[in-house]
Amino acid sequence: MFYIYCPYCEEHREEEEFHAAGEAHIPRPLDPDACTDEEWGEYLFFRTNPRGLHHELWVHGVGCRKYFNITRDTQTYEIKETYKIGTKPQFTRAEENA
Amino acid sequence: MSNTTTQTDATDTSQNIVQMNQIPADASVRAESPLYHADLKTVAEQGTQDAGIVLQELALLDHLVLRGSVDNAAFTTGVESALGMVLPANLQSAEHEGRVIRWISPDEWLVTTAGGMGFELEQQLREAMGETHFAIVNVSGGQTVITVEGADAEEMLKKCTPYDIHISHMPVGKVVTSLFGKSQAVIRRTGEQGFELVIRRSFADYCWLWLQDASGEFGFSVKES
Ligand SMILES: [Zn+2]
Secondary structure, eight states: OOEEEETTTTEEEEGGGOEEEEESOOOOOSOGGGOOHHHHHHHHHOOOOOSSEEEEEEEOTTTTOOEEEEEEETTTOOEEEEEETTSOOSOOOGGGGO | OGGGOOOOOOTTGGGGOOOOOSSOSOTTSOOOOTTGGGOHHHHHHHSOSSOSEEEEEETTOEEEEEEOOTTOHHHHHHHHHHHSSOOOOTTBEEEETTEEEEEEETTEEEEEESTTOHHHHHHHHHHHHTTSSOEEEEOGGGEEEEEEESTTHHHHHTTTOSSOOOTTTSOTTBEEEEEETTEEEEEEEEETTEEEEEEEHHHHHHHHHHHHHHHTTTOEEEEOO
C-alpha cells in the first residue's frame, strides 16, 4: 500500500485515488494578447525537468476531487510534502530561492 | 483587441436561476431506479433470511448536491436552519428526520431526502440562504443508494475498496469517496455492522453484480426497498 496525504481530506489515502496533473506553480500570463509567441509558447509547452525536488499538481480524483500540490523527489520518488493550492512549499531547490 | 472582452452583468443574478421540479406533474410517468432491471423484488422473495449480509437498495431517494463556502455565515446558517442540522466537517455525515447530509469535499455536500421531497427541500434551502453565493443541483436521477448490513458486511466490503473501513479508522457516521471495485462509491458507516453506498447510475449494474459476487462466500439476502 502506498499512501498520499490529501490536504483537503486531511488524511492519508490510497495512491490509486490520485492522479498527477503536471508541474505546479505555472502562472498564466496576465495579458495573453500582449505575449510574444515565445512567451506564450514558454507558458504553454515548456516545463522544468529537475533532478531532485519537483513541485507537482495532483488531483484527488476519486475522493474530494480537489487539486493540490506535492513536492516530490524525482530521484528517490519520496514525497516531501503535500500542500493546498494557493500556499507555498516548505521544500525547495537551492536555485528556486536564488 | 482588448475591447472585445465581454463582461457578464453581475447585477441581480438570483433572478436568472432556473428552478425546476424534475418530477413530472403527470403521475403516469413511471420512475425507474438505476437497479430497476435487476428486479430486486423477485430476488428478495427468493433469498434466505438469515444471511450474513443483507443488501437493500434505497431506491428513488432525492439527491441534492450542495455547494458553498464554510467561511460564509449566510450559507452555513442557512443550511442549518433549512435542514435542522449543522454542516458536517471533513469526512463526517449527519442525519435528521430521514434526511442525510454527507461531506464530499471542503465546499460540497450530498443531501438525500425521501423520494419526491427534493424540490421542496431545494426551495427551502434557497429561501433560507437568500442572496448569498451557493449552488444546489438535483442529481437524483444520476445515482442510487445501497445499504450493506450484517455480521459479514465489513469483511465483504474489505474486498471492494482499498480504504481502511475498520471501525477504529472509520467510526459510525464517517463518510469517504473511494474506489469500489473498478468504479467508485461514497461509502458511509451507518452502524457497527452497517454501511451505505452511493453509486453512480452508469455503474449501478456493475456495482450490484460486484456486490453479489463479493457477498457470495458469506451468503446474502436482499431486502425489498
Ligand atoms: Zn481529498
